[in-house]
Amino acid sequence: xxLKDIYYIFNLLLSExxxxxxxxxxxxxxxxxxxxxxxxxxxxxCGGKNNNGNAASPSASPSESSAAPSESSAPSDSPSAxxxxxxxxxxxxxxxxxxxxxxxxxxxxxxxTPLVIYDQLKKNYPNYKINYQNWGWAEDLDSKQRAAILSxxxxxxxxxxxxxxxxxxxxxxxPLPDDIVQMVNPNYLIKDNDGKPVAVAAEGxxxxxxxxxxxxxxxxxxxxxxxxxxWDDWKKVSDAITAAGKGKFFGGGVPSHPHFxxxxxxxxxVRSIGQDFGGGDKVTIDTPANxxxxxxxxxxxKNLPKGVGNNPDEGPICCTLFExxxxxxxxxxxxxAARGAIANGIDLxxxxxxxxxxxxxxxxxxxxxxxAVPKASKNKEAAFNxxxxxxxxxVQSIMASQYSVAVANQEVQNDxxxxxxxxxxxxxxxxLLQTNEFQPLPVFNKNNAQIWDIINSKVIARTTISNDxxxxxxxxxxxxxxxxxx
Amino acid sequence: MKTNKxxxxxxxxxxxxxxAIIGPFxxxxxxxxxxxxVTGFLxxxxxxxxxxxxxxxxxxxNLKVFFETPSYLSSLWKQLYIGLLCLTVNVAVAFFxxxxxxxxxxxxxxxxxxxxxxxxxxxxTTTAVLLSLLQPQGGGLNGFLETxxxxxxxxxxxxxxxxxxxxxxxxxxxxxxTAIIWLAGLQSIDPTLYEVGKIDGAGRWQLIRYVxxxxxxxxxxxxxxxxxxxxxxxxxxxxxxSRGGPTGATDVLAYRVYRDGLxxxxxxxxGASSLVLGVLTLLLSFVYLRIFLKGEED
Numbered sequence: 153x154x155l156k157d158i159y160y161i162f163n164l165l166l167s168e169x170x171x172x173x174x175x176x177x178x179x180x181x182x183x184x185x186x187x188x189x190x191x192x193x194x195x196x197x198c199g200g201k202n203n204n205g206n207a208a209s210p211s212a213s214p215s216e217s218s219a220a221p222s223e224s225s226a227p228s229d230s231p232s233a234x235x236x237x238x239x240x241x242x243x244x245x246x247x248x249x250x251x252x253x254x255x256x257x258x259x260x261x262x263x264x265t266p267l268v269i270y271d272q273l274k275k276n277y278p279n280y281k282i283n284y285q286n287w288g289w290a291e292d293l294d295s296k297q298r299a300a301i302l303s304x305x306x307x308x309x310x311x312x313x314x315x316x317x318x319x320x321x322x323x324x325x326x327p328l329p330d331d332i333v334q335m336v337n338p339n340y341l342i343k344d345n346d347g348k349p350v351a352v353a354a355e356g357x358x359x360x361x362x363x364x365x366x367x368x369x370x371x372x373x374x375x376x377x378x379x380x381x382x383w384d385d386w387k388k389v390s391d392a393i394t395a396a397g398k399g400k401f402f403g404g405g406v407p408s409h410p411h412f413x414x415x416x417x418x419x420x421x422v423r424s425i426g427q428d429f430g431g432g433d434k435v436t437i438d439t440p441a442n443x444x445x446x447x448x449x450x451x452x453x454k455n456l457p458k459g460v461g462n463n464p465d466e467g468p469i470c471c472t473l474f475e476x477x478x479x480x481x482x483x484x485x486x487x488x489a490a491r492g493a494i495a496n497g498i499d500l501x502x503x504x505x506x507x508x509x510x511x512x513x514x515x516x517x518x519x520x521x522x523x524a525v526p527k528a529s530k531n532k533e534a535a536f537n538x539x540x541x542x543x544x545x546x547v548q549s550i551m552a553s554q555y556s557v558a559v560a561n562q563e564v565q566n567d568x569x570x571x572x573x574x575x576x577x578x579x580x581x582x583x584l585l586q587t588n589e590f591q592p593l594p595v596f597n598k599n600n601a602q603i604w605d606i607i608n609s610k611v612i613a614r615t616t617i618s619n620d621x622x623x624x625x626x627x628x629x630x631x632x633x634x635x636x637x638x
Numbered sequence: 639m640k641t642n643k644x645x646x647x648x649x650x651x652x653x654x655x656x657x658a659i660i661g662p663f664x665x666x667x668x669x670x671x672x673x674x675x676v677t678g679f680l681x682x683x684x685x686x687x688x689x690x691x692x693x694x695x696x697x698x699x700n701l702k703v704f705f706e707t708p709s710y711l712s713s714l715w716k717q718l719y720i721g722l723l724c725l726t727v728n729v730a731v732a733f734f735x736x737x738x739x740x741x742x743x744x745x746x747x748x749x750x751x752x753x754x755x756x757x758x759x760x761x762x763t764t765t766a767v768l769l770s771l772l773q774p775q776g777g778g779l780n781g782f783l784e785t786x787x788x789x790x791x792x793x794x795x796x797x798x799x800x801x802x803x804x805x806x807x808x809x810x811x812x813x814x815x816t817a818i819i820w821l822a823g824l825q826s827i828d829p830t831l832y833e834v835g836k837i838d839g840a841g842r843w844q845l846i847r848y849v850x851x852x853x854x855x856x857x858x859x860x861x862x863x864x865x866x867x868x869x870x871x872x873x874x875x876x877x878x879x880s881r882g883g884p885t886g887a888t889d890v891l892a893y894r895v896y897r898d899g900l901x902x903x904x905x906x907x908x909g910a911s912s913l914v915l916g917v918l919t920l921l922l923s924f925v926y927l928r929i930f931l932k933g934e935e936d
Contacts, residue, residue, distance in 0.1 A: 291900045298688040298903065318903075322689045410883050459774025459792035464881050468775055601901030605882075614885045617795050635707055 238534035308535040316522040325350035340560035356520030367481040371396035404482035405452030410613035423514035424507040431594030438630035453616040681909025700910035721869030736820030754814035765878035797887030823857030
C-alpha cells in the first residue's frame with residue numbers, strides 16, 4: 153500500500169455524511185477553539201513581560217465599545233472624531249516607562265524619536281489613555297500580534313516591517329484615511345490587494361554607497377572626481393583599491409549575508425537591470441539577468457576579505473572593517489551608517505547605488521517600520537489620530553533635524569535642505585525618495601520566509617561561498633522555491 | 639449531613655491529599671504540555687497562517703508534501719545524523735569524565751561544579767562567544783592558527799566544520815549534567831563487586847567491562863532516552879551557530895519547524911514536521927528500550 157492509497161482511503165472516509173466526517177467536523181470546531189485558547193494563553197504568558205500594565209485591554213472597557221465606530225463605517229478624514237477619553241493599545245518601540253527613561257538619557261547619539269512622539273501625543277490628546285506596548289521585533293512581534301488578532305484581544309495599532317504586507321494581503325487592516333495618505337510620500341505606504349493604502353511608515357530609508365575617501369586617495373584615486381555610476385565603474389575602482397591595499401585594506405563589494413542583510417542589498421543592485429525575485433504566486437530566480445547580477449556579486453566579493461561578505465554576522469563589514477579599522481573602502485548601507493562613520497572620523501563620500509549595464513537607478517526600502525490599524529480595532533478613530541500625530545509636520549521635523557531620520561511627511565521632505573542641513577547624505581536620500589518609486593522586498597503568498605531562506609542562503613550566499621556554476625545554483629534554487637510556493 | 643461530609647473527608651483523606659499535591663501540577667501539565675501537544679498534532683492536518691480565524695482541514699496533504707519534498711527529507715536526515723553525533727560524543731565524553739570524577743582526586747568537587755557550569759549559562763551568550771572565536775577576520779581561533787604558522791580557516795564555508803562546532807558546543811554544554819548522572823550510577827554500584835573482581839584477577843578494563851557497564855544499564859537507559867529526545871528537539875543552537883548553513887548543510891528539521899511555524903506561518907507544515915519528528919523520537923526510544931529490556935532479560 154502506497155502513501156497515495158492511504159491518502160485516498162482517508163479522504164474516502166472523510167467524505168460527506170459518514171460518521172467519521174461528522175466527527176471530524178466536530179473535531180475541527182474543537183480544534184479551532186483549542187488553537188485560539190492556546191494562543192490566548194501563550195499571548196498572556198508571553199506578552200505580560202513587556203506590558204507596562206497601566207491600561208486595561210482594549211476589549212475590557214465598556215466605554216471603548218461605545219466609542220468605537222461600527223466595523224463597516226469608514227473613518228473620517230479629520231482628526232479627533234474619536235472619544236476624547238479613548239483608550240488606545242499602541243504596539244510601539246517602547247513601553248511608557250522605557251520612553252520616559254529616554255528623557256534622562258544623556259548619550260548624544262541616542263535616538264529619542266519615541267519620546268518626541270510621546271510628548272506630542274500627550275500635548276494633542278491629553279485625555280487619551282495610550283497603552284504603549286513593546287512586543288519586540290521580527291518573528292517575536294509577528295507571532296504575538298497574530299495571536300492577539302486571533303484571540304480577539306486586538307491592539308489598536310499594529311507594527312512591523314517585513315510581515316506587514318502579509319497582513320495587508322490578508323485584508324485584516326483598515327484602509328488609511330485620505331488625509332494620512334496625502335500627508336506622506338507614497339514610498340512609505342503599503343497597499344492591500346484592492347490597492348488601498350492600509351499601512352504607513354513614519355520613517356524608512358534606502359541604500360547608498362558609502363566610501364572612505366582616505367582609502368581612495370591612498371590608492372591613487374581622486375575621491376572628488378571618482379566615477380561610480382555603473383557596476384563597471386565601481387568594480388574598477390574597488391579592484392584598484394584592493395590591489396593597492398595588498399591585504400592591508402580592501403575595496404569592498406556587495407554583501408551576500410545568508411539572511412535579509414544580504415538579499416536587501418543584492419535586490420537593490422539587481423533591480424537596476426530589471427530583475428526582481430517575483431512575489432505573490434511567482435518566484436523568479438533562474439533568469440539571465442539574475443545570473444549576470446550574481447556574477448557581478450561573485451566578482452565583487454573578491455574585494456572583501458575572505459569569509460566576511462557572506463558571514464552570517466553583518467558586524468565585521470559595517471562596523472569593524474569600515475568604521476573602526478578603516479580597512480574597507482566601500483560599504484552599501486542605509487543612512488544610519490553615516491552617523492557611525494562620521495563619529496569614527498571617516499572622511500565620508502556618498503553616492504547612489506551604481507547601476508548595471510543599460511540599467512536605471514534602483515533600490516529597496518529598508519528600515520521601514522510600518523504601523524496600521526486592524527479592522528478589528530475598537531478604537532479606530534483614536535488610533536488614526538495617533539498615526540496622524542506620529543506623521544505630523546511637528547513631530548517629523550524634529551525626527552529629521554535632530555535625529556537625521558528619513559521621515560515620511562511630504563512637507564518635511566520638501567524642506568529637506570533646511571531640516572537636513574547638518575546631514576547632506578539625507579538630502580541625497582530625500583531627492584531619491586521624491587523622484588523614484590521604491591519597493592520593499594517582494595512577499596510570497598506561501599512559505600515566504602522559506603523562499604527567502606532559499607534565495608538568501610542557496611543563491612546569494614552560495615554564489616560567493618562556493619565556486620559552483622551560477623546557472624546550476626539558480627536552477628536548483630528555482631526548483632526548490634517553486635516547490636515551496638506550490 | 640455534616641457528619642457525612644466529615645466522614646467522606648476522613649475516608650478519602652489520603653487520595654484527597656494526593657490530589658491536592660498532584661492537582662496543580664496536573665493542571666499545569668494539561669495547559670502547558672498536553673494542550674499544545676494535541677493542538678500541534680491537529681495542526682499537522684490543517685492549513686493555516688495564523689491570521690484567518692478558520693484553519694482549513696487538509697487531511698494527510700501536509701504529510702504527503704513532507705514525504706514528497708526532498709528538502710524536508712534532507713532536514714530530517716540532518717536532524718538524525720547531527721543528533722546522533724551529538725548524542726554519541728556527549729554520552730561517551732560524559733562517561734569518561736564520570737570515571738575520572740569518581741577517582742579519589744584532589745579538588746574533585748571543584749571539577750564536578752566546573753563541568754556543570756556550561757549547562758546553566760545562556761545559549762545566546764555562549765554561542766556569541768563561539769561565533770566570535772570563529773570569525774574569519776580577527777576571530778580567536780584563526781588568530782591562534784596563524785600564530786602557530788597555519789592558514790586561517792573560513793569555518794562558515796564548510797559543512798564539516800559547522801557540524802563539528804555544533805557537536806562540540808552541544809557536548810560542551812551537555813556533558814556536565816550527563817557526567818553527574820553517570821557518576822550517580824557509578825557510585826550506586828556495590829563496591830564489593832569490584833573487590834570480588836579484583837580477587838578473581840580482573841584488570842581495570844575487565845572491571846569496567848564486567849562490573850561497571852552492567853551496573854550502569856538503568857542509568858544508561860535514562861541517559862540515552864532523554865538524550866534521544868534532546869537531540870531530536872535540537873534547533874536553537876543550530877539557529878545561533880550556523881543558521882542551518884552553509885547553504886542548508888546543517889538545516890535540521892526542528893529548525894525548519896521553527897521557521898515554518900513562526901517565520902512563514904505555515905502552521906500546517908510545522909505541525910506535520912513536528913508530528914514526523916515526534917513519531918520518530920518515540921520509535922527510536924521504543925527500539926532502544928526493546929534492546930535494553932532484551933538485554934535485561936538475557
